[in-house]
Amino acid sequence: MPELPEVEVVRRGLERWVAGRTVAEVEVLHPRAVRRHPAGGVDFAARLTGHRLGTAMRRGKYLWIPLADTDSSVLGHLGMSGQLLVQPSDAPDEKHLRIRVRFTDSDSGSAAGAAGTELRFVDQRTFGGLSLHDNTPDGLPDVIAHIARDPLDPAFDDAAFQAALRLRRTTVKRALLDQSLISGVGNIYADEALWRSKLHYERPTATLTRPRSAELLGHVRDVMNAALAAGGTSFDSLYVNVNGESGYFDRSLDAYGREDEPCRRCGTPMRRRPWMNRSSYFCPRCQRPPRASA
DNA sequence: CAGAAGTCCTGGTCGC
DNA sequence: TGCGACCAGGACTTCT
Numbered sequence: 001m002p003e004l005p006e007v008e009v010v011r012r013g014l015e016r017w018v019a020g021r022t023v024a025e026v027e028v029l030h031p032r033a034v035r036r037h038p039a040g041g042v043d044f045a046a047r048l049t050g051h052r053l054g055t056a057m058r059r060g061k062y063l064w065i066p067l068a069d070t071d072s073s074v075l076g077h078l079g080m081s082g083q084l085l086v087q088p089s090d091a092p093d094e095k096h097l098r099i100r101v102r103f104t105d106s107d108s109g110s111a112a113g114a115a116g117t118e119l120r121f122v123d124q125r126t127f128g129g130l131s132l133h134d135n136t137p138d139g140l141p142d143v144i145a146h147i148a149r150d151p152l153d154p155a156f157d158d159a160a161f162q163a164a165l166r167l168r169r170t171t172v173k174r175a176l177l178d179q180s181l182i183s184g185v186g187n188i189y190a191d192e193a194l195w196r197s198k199l200h201y202e203r204p205t206a207t208l209t210r211p212r213s214a215e216l217l218g219h220v221r222d223v224m225n226a227a228l229a230a231g232g233t234s235f236d237s238l239y240v241n242v243n244g245e246s247g248y249f250d251r252s253l254d255a256y257g258r259e260d261e262p263c264r265r266c267g268t269p270m271r272r273r274p275w276m277n278r279s280s281y282f283c284p285r286c287q288r289p290p291r292a293s294a
Numbered sequence: 295c296a297g298a299a300g301t302c303c304t305g306g307t308c309g310c
Numbered sequence: 311t312g313c314g315a316c317c318a319g320g321a322c323t324t325c326t
Contacts, residue, residue, distance in 0.1 A: 061321095079303090081304085124303090125302095125305080126304080127304095128320090187320085277301095278318080
């Protein structure tokens, strides 16, 4: 369940280990991993081969790598269980290996650095995948043009977000998960930020005052930055790792997954409620439901 | 048109 | 022990 901080760690890994390398061969081992590439796996492989990769970029939980000398990019999303790994070319295939990218220097043996490695997309549940798209004039893959900037983006407009939030006719957690309003916030960090803000997940966005929405946004940022700080150091290795071992589950969570455990603020047992085929975790005392709640 | 609900997918876990 | 039900959940598609 990689969230934005984990995806950023992956982006840094890609920047370090695959930027500047030229694709020699692509193997698509599962069609679902390229389902967002309409022309299919064979086309995906053919269009990638021979191109040099640029510097990986990120918006929300999307990653993309521009192809040098083209106006297109490889777009990636890790979904729930996806990993992008830089592995020695002779390492055994992972059980759920979906896509392999070999580079022109992949077989360079024992040379120092990235040479001798290949890029692998591994994904158990295949919610994630890779695809190739034309860029917009902004250099963004066209299919993610509707994705809002994320709160760690220096160009994120706090005032505009707060104004848009209050105009929505929905509840606050739905809004936090709406990728056209703010990107990169998943179920876990939404619950964490709401707990820190002492807001119930069904609070109507229209009832949030400006200070309350500012506080909420601040907590979203804090949660992400804390996770980034914790996970960012675990990556000083050959592996572009995104899964639990990279410290993701080591970070302390105050709300998510803590049903029946005492609230870290007031000691009241935390609760879990079914919500949109998921769960919402909250403190029934610190996060009071809205009065007119259905 | 905005907002809400349905859908995809697999492996781990739990109850009977 | 075996089997089926259930759960995880991001983002797209379909609905109201």
